[in-house]
Amino acid sequence: xSNEKKKDINVVGFLCNWCSYAGADMxxxxxxxxxxxxxxxxxxxxxxxxxxxxxxAFHNGADGVLVxxxxxxxxxYSEGNFxxxxxxxxxxxxxxxxxxxxxxxxASWVSASEGKxxxxxxxxxxADVKDWQENG
Amino acid sequence: xxxxxxxLIKKLLTEKKAEWAIGYEKAYDEFSTRPAFIIxxxxxxxxxxxxxxINNLGLYLTKLKKNKLAVxxxxxxxxxxxxxxxxxxxxxENVAIIGVAxxxxxxxxxxxxxxxxxxxxxxxxxxxxxxxxxxxxxxxxKSYADVVEFxxxxxxxxxxxxxxxxxxxxxxxxxxxxxxxxxCPDCFALRSMPEYLSKHVDADKNKLFHMIxxxxxxxxxxxxxxxxxxxxxxxxxxxxxxKLAKDAKELFNYESGxxxxxxxxxxxxxxxxxxxxxx
Numbered sequence: 364x365s366n367e368k369k370k371d372i373n374v375v376g377f378l379c380n381w382c383s384y385a386g387a388d389m390x391x392x393x394x395x396x397x398x399x400x401x402x403x404x405x406x407x408x409x410x411x412x413x414x415x416x417x418x419x420a421f422h423n424g425a426d427g428v429l430v431x432x433x434x435x436x437x438x439x440y441s442e443g444n445f446x447x448x449x450x451x452x453x454x455x456x457x458x459x460x461x462x463x464x465x466x467x468x469x470a471s472w473v474s475a476s477e478g479k480x481x482x483x484x485x486x487x488x489x490a491d492v493k494d495w496q497e498n499g
Numbered sequence: 500x501x502x503x504x505x506x507l508i509k510k511l512l513t514e515k516k517a518e519w520a521i522g523y524e525k526a527y528d529e530f531s532t533r534p535a536f537i538i539x540x541x542x543x544x545x546x547x548x549x550x551x552x553i554n555n556l557g558l559y560l561t562k563l564k565k566n567k568l569a570v571x572x573x574x575x576x577x578x579x580x581x582x583x584x585x586x587x588x589x590x591x592e593n594v595a596i597i598g599v600a601x602x603x604x605x606x607x608x609x610x611x612x613x614x615x616x617x618x619x620x621x622x623x624x625x626x627x628x629x630x631x632x633x634x635x636x637x638x639x640x641k642s643y644a645d646v647v648e649f650x651x652x653x654x655x656x657x658x659x660x661x662x663x664x665x666x667x668x669x670x671x672x673x674x675x676x677x678x679x680x681x682x683c684p685d686c687f688a689l690r691s692m693p694e695y696l697s698k699h700v701d702a703d704k705n706k707l708f709h710m711i712x713x714x715x716x717x718x719x720x721x722x723x724x725x726x727x728x729x730x731x732x733x734x735x736x737x738x739x740x741x742k743l744a745k746d747a748k749e750l751f752n753y754e755s756g757x758x759x760x761x762x763x764x765x766x767x768x769x770x771x772x773x774x775x776x777x778x
Contacts, residue, residue, distance in 0.1 A: 414714045415687070415695060422707050435774070445768035452750050452776060453717055453765070460650065460742050461710055462658030471778035484778050499655055 372400045372492050374427040375420045376485070379409050379444075382433035382474045389478030397482035398489040401429065408432065409470075410443025414454050417468070421458075427467045427492040431484065434472040444472075466491040500599065500632045505543045507597060507629055508569060512540040517569035517595055521556045522546040530607040534559065546571075553604045553613070555579055555725045561588050561682040569595040573604070574621025578721040578756025579679045581626065585759045586719070588682070598627025600634035606728060614737065615724045618642055643745045649738060661706060667732040668705035674726035674736055675712060680719045687711060713739050718747055718763040721756040 378384040384405050390397060406412060409432030420428050430451070432444045451470045459465050469491070471484045504522070511517045524535035524545040532552045535545055536559075548571065556570050557579030568589075572580060577596060584591050600623050603616030618641050622634035649657070672688065675681045687695050688708055696708055722744040727737040747753045751764035 415711055418707065418710050418714065419695065422703065435770070442768065445770070445772070446765070448772050448774055448777070449751070449765055449768050452773075453746055454714070455776065456746050456750070457710070457713060457717070457742070459654065460657065460739070461706070462654050462656075462661055464654040469778060470776070487778065499653070 372398075372426050372489055372496070373424065374401045374429060374485075374488055374492060375425045376401045376403045376429045376431065377406050377409075377412060377416070378403055378473075379432040379439075380405055380407050381439040382437065383431035383471075383481065385475035386431075386473040386477050386481045389476060390481045391478075393478040395479055395482040397485040400489050400492075401485050408438065408440050408443035409447035410438070410440065410445075412447055412450070414450060417454065418458075421463055421467070426496065427469070427488055429469045429471065429484070429488050431471045431473050431481075434474055437474060464495045466495040501547050503631050504548055504571065504597070504599065505546050507631070508537060508546060508571075509540045509543045511569045511595060512537065512543070516567065518565050518567045519563060520546075520569040520571075521559050521563075522571040522597075523548055523552040523554070523556075530610075536563075548599050550602065550605050551607055552601075553606065553728055555677075555679055555723045557583060557679040557723075558677060558725070560594065561679070567593050567595075569597060571597045571599060572624065572627065573599060573601040574619070574624040575601075575615070575721075575723055577621070577624055577626055579723055580756075581759050582680060582719060582721050582756040585756075585761065585763075586680075591759065595629070596627045598624025598630045600624065600630070600632030602634055613724065613728070615722070643741060646738065646741050646745055662702055664734045665705040665709065666702040668700075668702075668709075668734055669732060670700045670705055670708065671731060673729045673731060674709075677725045677729040678716065678720075679723065679725065680716055680721070681712070687715075709736075709739065713743060716740075717743050718751075718753060718765050719755055720744065 378387055409430060412430055417428050435444055438444045455468055458468055469488050473481045508520045520537040522535050523532045525547055526533040530551055534554055534556055537543055555576045557576050560583055580596055603612045606613055618637045618639045620636050622636050624630055720740050720743050722740045724737050730736060747764055753764045
C-alpha cells in the first residue's frame, strides 16, 4: 500500500466496430503483446466520433487518446472515415493551440486482419505519451 | 451618410420591401451605440452610423422570425450574413443588405481601433444590395502574426496561458449569446442529458466550454470578433477565432462567409485528402 506507486498511463482508445475493434481482437488471437494501458471503447464508425467525446476524455484525465478506424475506402458505411480524416487534423491543431501536446492524440487505420499493426500502434501511442510525461 | 441611410431605410419600409429594419442608434452617451429595430418609417430619423458601431447586426437575423428584413452591415458583417444564408437560416432574397463603408470601429473602453480593423480588406463592403459611402481597403493582407507567434510556444506554456485566462471566466455566456453563428436553441452548455458541462464554474470547466464552443464554430466562424469585444473579463478569444480562420484556410483552403453555395470543410470530404499524421 505504498503511496509512491507510479500513476499508470491511461490511454483511451476509440475503435470502430467493423475494422479496428476486430483488429484488436485479432491481436489477442495472434498472441501479439501490447501495453495494457489502453482502455478500449467501441464506436460504430470513426465518422461517429464526436470531437466533444475526445475533449471530454482529456478533460476527465486521459493521458492519451487513440482513434482508430477502417482504411479509407473500406468503411462499412462507405464514407464515415473520410469525414473523420478531415476532422482529425483540425481537432489536433485546435487541441495543440489549447495546450494539449500533439503526442497525446493519435489516429490510425487498422483493418480487421491487422492484429500485428494494432499492437504496434498501441506501443507507439504509449511510448509517445510516456515521452510527453517524462520530457514535457 | 446618416441622411442617406435614413432615406434608404424609409424607402424600403414604405415600399414594403422590408418588414423590419435593423440598424444602429445613439445610446446613452456619444461613445455608445445600440441596435435599433425600426418598423415605422417615421422612426428612421433615429438611425446613425459612426465609428462606435461595434455590434454585428447579423446576430439578430436568426433571432427575429420575420419574412423580410433589411440590415445595416459593415463590410465584415456581410460575411456573417452570407454564412447564415449558406446555413439555410433564411433566403438571400428575403434580406436586404445595406453595406456601409467603414474606416474601422473603436472599442469605447480603450478608445482604440479594434485589432481586426487594422488590415481590413472589406472597408468598402462587397456583395451588398445597397452600398453607402466610400472607403479604401487596406493593401496589406490579413495578418496571423500573433497566432503564429503563439503557436511557437511549448504546450506547457500554452496550457498555463489558457488556464490563467479561463480562471477569469465567469461563464456569463456573453461570447455565446453575441455569436451570430451560435444560434442552437438547445446549447450543449445548458443541456443536462447528457451533461457535457456541469454548471459549476472553475477554470477547468470554463476551458472545456470554450474548447467545445470553438470546435462547434469551426468552418462557420467568420472571425467577426463579437465574442472578443463582448467578453467582460477580457479573455483574448480572438486568439482562438483567428486560429480557426487560419486552420480553415491552411488545412482546407476554406473561408467562411465567402460563398453562399460552398460546403463547409467538415461536412464534405475529398478522396485525396492528406493523411500525413495518421498511423
